[in-house]
Amino acid sequence: MPKVSVKVKWGKEMYPDVEVNTDDDPVVFKAQIFALTGVQPERQKVVCKGVTLRDDSWANFKLSNKALVLVMGSKEEDVPAAPVEQTRFVEDMNESELASALDLPDGLINLGNTCYMNATVQCLKTVPELRTALLKYDQSSGGGTAGALTSALSETMRALEGGGAGACAAAVARLLHALHAAAPRLAERGAGGQLAQQDASECWSEIVRALRSRLPITPEPDSKSLVEKYFGGTLDVELVCSEADEPPTKSSETFLQLSCFISQDVKYLQSGLRSKMSEQITKMSDTLGRDAVYTKTSKISRLPAYLTVQFVRFFFKEKESINAKILKDVKFPLELDVYELCTPELQERLAPMRNRFKELEDASVESALGTKNKSHGDSKKEAKRKTILPYWFHNDVGSNNSGYYRLQAVLTHRGRSSSSGHYVAWVARGDNWLRCDDDTVTPVTEDEVLKLSGGGDWHCAYLLLYGPKILEIPHEEEEPMVTDITGEPAGDPPTALA
Incomplete structure (x- = not known):
């Protein structure tokens, strides 16, 4: 009987007809109890006929239809709300009030x-x-x-x-x-x-x-x-033997994320990525009949729309048998340009869209200078509608056609080992940033996000997620068709970022 209907009693509250599926882990039932009572699973003690429910097993916890389940545990204390008639300042709000006032999304x-x-x-x-x-x-x-x-x-x-x-x-x-x-x-x-x-x-x-x-x-x-x-993404890889006169070996590799290895010399994300693109490896040499040192050089030949980068912060420490953490400070940018990591052929294909970004940037500077020199009345103009240009090549949906990226999420870790400590997500929503710490979601600034680069016991970046930098140009009645380097139409505008 995997599904039963039970009565849940918490304090003076009684919840009849709560359906429980014992094919699911007990944590699912505790999540149902949380939804009813607001008591966090880790604060719950769930008892039936004198037996306490464990998180990992239903063993010895026998449920039958109409069984009475007792729940003990209290909700976390809420911050008392101020009188309704008083003005409420953001700084004085508790997390629930802040989420409601700022329309913050739910946490987990x-x-x-x-x-x-x-x-x-x-x-x-x-x-x-x-x-x-x-x-x-x-x-x-x-x-x-x-x-x-x-x-x-x-x-x-x-x-x-x-x-x-x-x-x-x-x-x-x-x-x-x-x-x-x-x-x-x-x-x-x-x-x-x-x-x-x-x-x-x-x-x-x-x-x-x-x-x-x-x-x-x-x-x-x-x-x-x-x-x-x-x-x-795709990498063009070349292997050159450092110990024998062998012809270079060329191949292609795919990736779903790039790695930033942290050494004493790496202070910035870009340098960590560059070092991984040229490295020494040891492999079997057919010419020498033994292992030999090779130089492995990689260049990106296909850029994905969304670039995942992992900071390689953990290494196995045999003495303690743990994945110890490298706390070194490695700076990462809000806007990332990976042009130098690409093959010459891809760089050539990226050039047209990069030129469009440069033209728009130059026009913005000229417009700002012109506005500064005009009277206040002359500067009041109706804002023009914007046209969003595709961020992919016309024949490769989901690619990146400029090499420019914008940071949209950071996954951080606080602690000294990957199997301990705490993980938090920091995500962009429009021009703003949010800290998603389990079920607590709070607004943060860009400066706070940039401070997640490491160097101490505070949260430090472990995974970065970059999205395509979007090019918006003033809408014209006769806007020319956007083309890539092949001269073909570049495709429909992308879905707007959330």
């Missing part, structure tokens, strides 16, 4: 060391094409564990679109269950039976892997997936 409840998953979801939610695809996803389409994970993420996205705290809590619980089924290693528990903290980068990779197989961009079975189109 922490079910016990699940901040790594919550932060990953909030970052991926900033990609409008991905969010739209998930909202339209057919949750009954099957697909094994990858399909279940995609379906659960779809449900979570729908809950975040306005489903309320209860819907979000239940969706997060099901997402966690699906993630554990797809990647059992992420279901590890500590000595006390509680869920262990996991690496957000592993969670990110697992979710993206599932989405890659379940979100095709068109119905044709041989078409590339949405993930490959919008997140996937």
Whole structure:
């Protein structure tokens, strides 16, 4: 009997006919209780017939129809509200009032060391094409564990679109269950039976892997997936042996993210990316009949619309058997230009759109200087409508046709090990930034985001998500057709970023 209807009693409150599915993890039931009572799962003690419910198992916790379930635990104290007639200042508001006043989006409840998953979801939610695809996803389409994970993420996205705290809590619980089924290693528990903290980068990779197989961009079975189109890039790779006179070996590789290795000399993201593009490796030499040193040089031949960058901050420390953390300060920009990392052929294709950005920038400077020299009355002109130019090449939807990117999400970690500490998402919404710390969402400034570069025990950037820099030009009645370097139409304007 996997599904039963029980009565839940919390203090003086009684909630009859609460449906429980014992095929789900107990955390799903605790999420339902949170939706009813507002008591966070980690603060709940759930008892039936003298037996306390564990987070990881229904063992010995026998439920039957109409069984009485007692819940003990209190909600976190709310900050007392000021009298209605008094003026309320932002600085004086508690988190709930601030969210209501600023129309902040919902956060995601922490079910016990699940901040790594919550932060990953909030970052991926900033990609409008991905969010739209998930909202339209057919949750009954099957697909094994990858399909279940995609379906659960779809449900979570729908809950975040306005489903309320209860819907979000239940969706997060099901997402966690699906993630554990797809990647059992992420279901590890500590000595006390509680869920262990996991690496957000592993969670990110697992979710993206599932989405890659379940979100095709068109119905044709041989078409590339949405993930490959919008997140996937290509590298032209050349290997040159440093110890023998061998002809260079050329090949092509694909990537879904770039790595920024942190050494003593790396102080900026750009230099960390450059160092990875030229490195020394050891491989078997057919000429020498032994391992030899090769210089591996990589250049980007296809840029994705959304560029994921991982700071390689963790390394395995054998003595303590932990993934220790590199706290070094590595600066990253709000706007990133990767032109120098590209092949000459791609650089040539990027040139036309880069010239358009330069022309618009020069025109803006001239306009600003002209306005300064005019009277106040002359400067009052009706704002012109803007035309959004496509950010991809006409024959490659989901690519980047300029090499310019704008930061739209940062996933940070605070602590000394990937298996401990706390993960938080910092996401752009329009011209503003939000800090998504599990179910607490608060506004932050760009300066606060730039301070996430590391150097101490504060949150430091672990994963960066850059989106395409959008070119908006003044709308003209006879706006010329936008073309790429081939002279072909560049395509329809992109979906506006959320």
